Amino acid sequence: MKLYEKYPVSLTNSLSGKKEVFEPLNAPFVGIYSCGPTVYSEVHLGNLRTFTSFDVVYRYLSFIDYKVRYVRNITDAGHLTNDAGQGVDRIEESAKLESLEPMEIVQKYTNSFHEVCQLFNILPPSIEPTATGHIVEQIEMVNTILANGYAYVANGSVYFDVRKFMEKHTYGELSGRNIDELLEGTRDLDRQDEKRNSVDFAIWKAVSPNHIQRWNSPWGLGIPGWHLECSVMSSKYLGRQFDIHGGGMDLKFPHHECEIAQSVGAYGKEPVRYWMHTNMLTVNGEKMSKSKGNSFLPKELFSGTHPLLDKSYSPMAVRFFMLQSHYSSTLDFSNEALSAAEKGYKKLSSSLTFIKSLNHPGTSTSDSSIDQTLKALVASCYQNMSDDFNTATTLAVLFEMSSRINDFKSGNVLLSNIDPTVFDTFKKAYVGFMENVLGLKQESGVSDHLLEGTIKVLIELRKKARTDRNFALSDKIRDDLKAIGVQLKDGKDGEITYSIE
RNA sequence: GGUCUCGUGGCCGAGCGGCUAGGCUGAGCUCUGCAAAAGCUCCUACAGCGGUUCGAAUCCGCUCGAGACCUCCA
Structure with missing residues (x-):
């Protein structure tokens, strides 16, 4: 009997808002996708909470005998500060700010992210795909969505047509959005906007030739839409339908909502069985x-x-x-x-x-x-x-x-x-x-063999002093070590252990 | 304004209708040459007001307070 059969997992599915029994599509295999960082700056503690949470999910499911494939992406292109058309490209912006190539920014902060993960004992995922490594697939998916009639081209950009999509499917289910109201707002839409509706979002975004990060596409030079990369990479490595998709609460809308729409728009089925959202660090x-x-x-x-x-x-x-x-x-x-x-x-x-x-x-x-x-x-x-x-x-x-x-x-x-x-x-x-x-490894108090050896010598001296009942000396050794942060503990059997403060 | 979440003892935090959360802090005791560590014991809560129920921190309603999302955000 497998451990996961003995201790069946239940989890809160954001889609239903309820705790459900976890039944993978193809046990013992489990597919998990979680949104990774956009590598335009260093991750902060709040970001880390989410990565730690899914690290534990990955670790535990593996621990109870599931064969887990865990995909966590690196967003290294296409993340604009908004979809409205005047959004700034985060990577480009950092590149300008730091006078580096966009890919240097990407490398720099990817490295830093990995270092931080290692420090926090966050395991590397099974696959860590990048957006720039999947441009071809993203263009393919845009084409599929266009062919299905759920997107339109405007000035070299391609937008997902939410209103069209809603004729046959639902949008807003995950986040509980009232889309009719969002569509109401359309009238106020800036006339210059290329979008038909304010809720429409870019799946391919045209950029000017002086934009450093850019790729050729059937619609001209551009970058992939941010929401698209997750749909593309999750379906590529986990299938068009997979078990768990995770991310921070703040990605629920619009990011995850858009992912669902894109996948349904392209492949006709709900991509994710269980959505998990982690809450914020405050x-x-x-x-x-x-x-x-x-x-x-x-x-x-x-x-x-x-x-x-x-x-x-x-x-x-x-x-x-x-x-x-x-x-x-x-x-x-x-x-x-x-x-x-x-x-x-x-x-x-x-x-x-x-x-x-x-x-x-x-x-x-x-x-x-x-x-x-x-x-x-x-x-x-x-x-x-x-x-x-x-x-x-x-x-x-x-x-x-x-x-x-x-x-x-x-x-x-x-x-x-x-x-x-x-x-x-x-x-x-x-x-x-x-x-x-839980990934709580021991933090070695002493990493230096020399220091470790020295403390041991002092411990031996103290033992000698104690057996000689020379408490003045034994106390001095203990107090002086304590002063520099080494706490000695006398065991009943005369053995002395220590810990570093 | 819309959608949603939360309000637990000195502090942080579990809890998903009945049964000890736990950690940290504080007090006492035991052990110890003295400490430290450890063990034992104690202190104590469920924002307020109603309701449902044999029974509510837990379900329902209202009030007050805090926060999140609705634009990028883990």
Whole structure:
């Protein structure tokens, strides 16, 4: 029996607004697409929340035996600041600002995005396609939509004809938009606009010859529409209908709505079975965004240099902070919350370190009540994650497990009272959910062998001092190390461990 | 203005009609040469007002407050 059969996943489908049982089209295969970054500047913490959320979805579905293909794109062309016709091309704009080639901008911020992902332990997707790598396919899709009569050409641009589309299909379903009202607004449309209706959107956009990024098409020089690339790349790698499409709440309209329309307009069927939307990271109750000026860059977080930050925070503390809330709730940033998260993470992390090195002696006089408790905790991890990827409740279970691990450590509970198989399952689950599912890896306090060795020497000296009952000296070693951020902990058995503050 | 979401204890945050969330902080105890860590215990909530129900933080209505989307945004 596969794990996903034992712990069936349910998730909130934005399309219905309800929690539904997840049934992949072709189990055990699962296709996930999530909207990646537009690489015109550095990603901020808010962006990262979404990527972290889908990273966990990807990790968990893989963990419970699904064969997941996870596609996350890089938008490196065609992202205008609006569809209305006078929009500025984000990549071009940054290129001018930084005096670089557009593709240099793309490379620079793609690299930076990858570095940040690595720091936050966000796994690379199975496929990371780029818009510029799929110009041919995008032109093909525009042609298909034109052939189906759902688009029109105007001055070298191609627009999706929403009103025409609505004669046979629905538009606005995902975001709950009242399109009649949107169409009402059409009368106010600027006369100079090439669009027939204000709700129409560009699937191919003509550009002038001095636009650096441009491609030849049947309609002249231009760039692909932003909404189009996701439709093209998702259908290319996951099929015309696939399981999960994710993204931030703010992409629901118009981006995802347009994706649906394009795919239906081209291929005649709903592209996505389950839509998942992550909620926003807020600062003092307001959405974190570049335009509001309340966003931090990851590196500002690690250095603690941003004015809104009291101190620096490690990537795993931040990851833990995000996982403590549900992906569909807003999460409010604050120094207090982050400090609390940092301590909580350290607690779980030290249990992780300990249990990894702990092995069952082999024989046991089994105490079934402890075995039952441990087994229930393991099952609870799966149940919580299968329940709409509830990382918050899963963490609560992990804290419970951490307490049990500390019982092993202190000798409150003897391993000889635990069935070896149960212990093995428990250990694998704790390590697995921490590292593989939630992606909370251990942050090595000391990366330097020299330093590590030096601390060990000092620990040996302190042990000697303690056995000699030279407490003045042993306290001095401990206090002086503490002053530079190394906390020593005396174990019952005389062993001394340390942690870096 | 339209659409929608949210309002939980000192703080952050789960909760999807009945059963302990959890973390951080604070207080006490145990262990310890003293600390730290750990263990145990305690403090405590569901914005307000009505309604449905045997029973509501959880469902319905109203009021107040906050936010998101409706233009680009994870």
